[in-house]
Amino acid sequence: MTEDKIDKIEKTIEDNTTGLPWPKSWKNAYILVACSFALWLTLLVLLGNVGQ
Amino acid sequence: MNELDIAVLLITIFSITAFGIWQTRKRDSLSSYLKGAGQTPWWAIGLSVMATQASAITFLSTPGQGYLSGLGFLQIYFGVPLALILISMFFLPIYHKLNVYTAYEYLEKRFDGKTRLLGAVLFLLQRGIGAGLTIYAPAIVLSTVFGWSLQTTIISCGLVVTLYTMLGGTDAVTVTQKYQLAVIFIGMLTAASLLIAKLPPDLSFTDAMHVAGGFGKLKAVNLSTDINERYTLWSGLFGGTFLMLSYFGADQSQVQRYISGSSIRESRLGLLFNAICKIPMQFCILMTGVLMFVFYQFKEPPLFFDSRVAKNLPTYQEEFSKTHLQKKRYLESWVQARHKGDVSASNIAFDQAKAAHLESERIRLTATKELAGQKKPTKTNDADYVFITFILKELPHGVIGLLVTSFFLAALSSKAAELNALGASTTIDFYRIKINSSATDFQCLKATRWFTFGWGLVAIMIALVANFSENLIQAVNILGSIFYGVLLALFLVAFFLKKVGGTAVFWSAIVAQLLIFAMYLSSSISYLWFPLIGCTTCVILSLLLQHFINSQKSTGKTAA
Numbered sequence: 342m343t344e345d346k347i348d349k350i351e352k353t354i355e356d357n358t359t360g361l362p363w364p365k366s367w368k369n370a371y372i373l374v375a376c377s378f379a380l381w382l383t384l385l386v387l388l389g390n391v392g393q
Numbered sequence: 394m395n396e397l398d399i400a401v402l403l404i405t406i407f408s409i410t411a412f413g414i415w416q417t418r419k420r421d422s423l424s425s426y427l428k429g430a431g432q433t434p435w436w437a438i439g440l441s442v443m444a445t446q447a448s449a450i451t452f453l454s455t456p457g458q459g460y461l462s463g464l465g466f467l468q469i470y471f472g473v474p475l476a477l478i479l480i481s482m483f484f485l486p487i488y489h490k491l492n493v494y495t496a497y498e499y500l501e502k503r504f505d506g507k508t509r510l511l512g513a514v515l516f517l518l519q520r521g522i523g524a525g526l527t528i529y530a531p532a533i534v535l536s537t538v539f540g541w542s543l544q545t546t547i548i549s550c551g552l553v554v555t556l557y558t559m560l561g562g563t564d565a566v567t568v569t570q571k572y573q574l575a576v577i578f579i580g581m582l583t584a585a586s587l588l589i590a591k592l593p594p595d596l597s598f599t600d601a602m603h604v605a606g607g608f609g610k611l612k613a614v615n616l617s618t619d620i621n622e623r624y625t626l627w628s629g630l631f632g633g634t635f636l637m638l639s640y641f642g643a644d645q646s647q648v649q650r651y652i653s654g655s656s657i658r659e660s661r662l663g664l665l666f667n668a669i670c671k672i673p674m675q676f677c678i679l680m681t682g683v684l685m686f687v688f689y690q691f692k693e694p695p696l697f698f699d700s701r702v703a704k705n706l707p708t709y710q711e712e713f714s715k716t717h718l719q720k721k722r723y724l725e726s727w728v729q730a731r732h733k734g735d736v737s738a739s740n741i742a743f744d745q746a747k748a749a750h751l752e753s754e755r756i757r758l759t760a761t762k763e764l765a766g767q768k769k770p771t772k773t774n775d776a777d778y779v780f781i782t783f784i785l786k787e788l789p790h791g792v793i794g795l796l797v798t799s800f801f802l803a804a805l806s807s808k809a810a811e812l813n814a815l816g817a818s819t820t821i822d823f824y825r826i827k828i829n830s831s832a833t834d835f836q837c838l839k840a841t842r843w844f845t846f847g848w849g850l851v852a853i854m855i856a857l858v859a860n861f862s863e864n865l866i867q868a869v870n871i872l873g874s875i876f877y878g879v880l881l882a883l884f885l886v887a888f889f890l891k892k893v894g895g896t897a898v899f900w901s902a903i904v905a906q907l908l909i910f911a912m913y914l915s916s917s918i919s920y921l922w923f924p925l926i927g928c929t930t931c932v933i934l935s936l937l938l939q940h941f942i943n944s945q946k947s948t949g950k951t952a953a
Contacts, residue, residue, distance in 0.1 A: 392606020
């Protein structure tokens with residue numbers, strides 16, 4: 342295998358994982374974003390009831 | 394501002410700017426000028442994307458929006474997480490694979506030259522006008538602070554930013570944005586901390602939240618289904634997603650930030666960092682405005698924060714002061730009753746405070762109407778002046794300098810990114826295609842610098858002639874909403890509707906854009922729905938027109 346091909350494969354692997362300790366896959370990273378949004382939305386709804 | 398403030402302002406701005414230019418002094422190829430050196434890590438991309446969106450308007454006008462209308466404006470950002478996930482999944486791999494300088498190059502590869510030009514024109518129009526708005530914001534601050542005329546301030550601010558961008562290019566923008574953002578956050582945190590410290594000593598933070606909530610300032614989620622209401626959960630989720638999808642996915646000023654990453658991974662992480670941080674960041678800025686509202690319940694605010702407007706209304710100011718004093722007394726009684734645990738007394742006192750608040754709002758409205766009826770109507774939406782008035786009147790020297798520096802740096806970072814993108818798109822999508830198709834990289838680089846300068850001048854002229862009836866943060870979003878839907882549709886059709894060709898999408902985009910112009914001028918529908926309507930109209934028309942073109946072709950073939 343040429344060096345170019347090895348580089349390409351390494352780059353693909355690198356692009357397919359987040360490279361973070363957690364979340365490792367992009368799917369989990371997207372779930373994390375969605376969950377953080379849901380959490381914010383819930384907190385904002387609760388905050389809207391303060392002082393009412 | 395005293396000598397200390399001016400020293401903080403000058404030292405910070407010049408050291409960061411000089412550092413950016415020095416760091417990127419050897420990068421003089423077209424590629425490094427437009428896309429950076431291709432080594433930007435994810436966190437720098439993330440901060441750069443954040444800094445590009447967070448202009449001086451964000452830090453100057455948003456607290457004022459929070460002061461006047463509460464947290465409801467936050468709903469406009471509800472579309473950010475979903476939009477950035479979609480861009481990470483679909484847009485980013487294509488931009489990286491094709492190794493494009495501008496997003497609109499892809500439109501030519503997929504459709505044809507005219508569709509690419511249309512995409513670039515929509516971007517240039519929208520962003521060119523937007524650049525005028527982003528110069529206007531720091532000019533307000535500096536003209537108020539230094540007492541210069543607004544025109545002088547617009548010209549001097551505009552020229553500084555334009556020259557800096559012209560010299561540095563993308564890399565200088567990215568290199569300096571992280572330091573600029575650090576100063577901005579330190580400034581905003583200091584202002585928020587001092588604001589909390591300045592609340593009356595017997596008013597706890599929980600009490601302050603109750604005051605804000607009682608006056609309806611903490612309602613961040615509006616479930617109304619009325620499409621004429623500007624900020625609702627639904628307009629934020631659906632319209633906001635389309636607005637943000639267009640802004641982050643099809644606006645060159647953002648695309649240029651994240652395609653500078655060394656790999657898809659870095660760019661994607663940079664985008665997802667924003668997907669998580671954007672709502673909390675905007676929440677904190679709006680919350681500063683809400684806390685300012687609480688502060689001004691115990692200390693008399695001016696009738697209008699723009700001192701030039703307030704001067705014309707001495708009678709109303711007197712009446713307003715009297716009502717405010719009453720309200721303050723009721724609120725003090727409420728705090729005492731609440732601390733004693735006397736529920737009925739606290740409820741009565743708060744109801745009285747609310748009634749007094751309504752009365753002061755009525756006085757403000759009457760004064761606004763009078764101003765609007767004058768021969769030379771004055772801008773009465775003074776949300777942009779609330780925060781700067783608070784800073785100048787209530788915060789100590791040194792902190793004033795730090796915050797004015799923050800506003801200026803925010804303007805510098807977003808404006809530089811905008812001008813950089815405008816220069817890049819004009820060179821790559823027009824100059825290299827229509828004017829000098831055999832241009833060398835060196836000629837293109839030179840042309841980009843001059844186009845950047847030209848766009849800087851256009852922005853200054855727009856800022857000089859503009860008169861915004863909306864406050865700045867809303868004006869920027871309204872402008873984006875008018876153009877972004879159709880721009881996004883060009884990319885969505887390109888990605889997902891492989892059977893639709895250039896001619897069908899080009900004419901559909903023109904019709905959809907005209908429809909949005911007509912709706913903006915004649916209907917009262919919330920602007921957040923425009924991207925969704927523009928995008929859907931263009932996509933549906935493209936499919937119908939392509940079907941028509943195909944049927945015409947097959948009829949022609951059969952006849953032959």
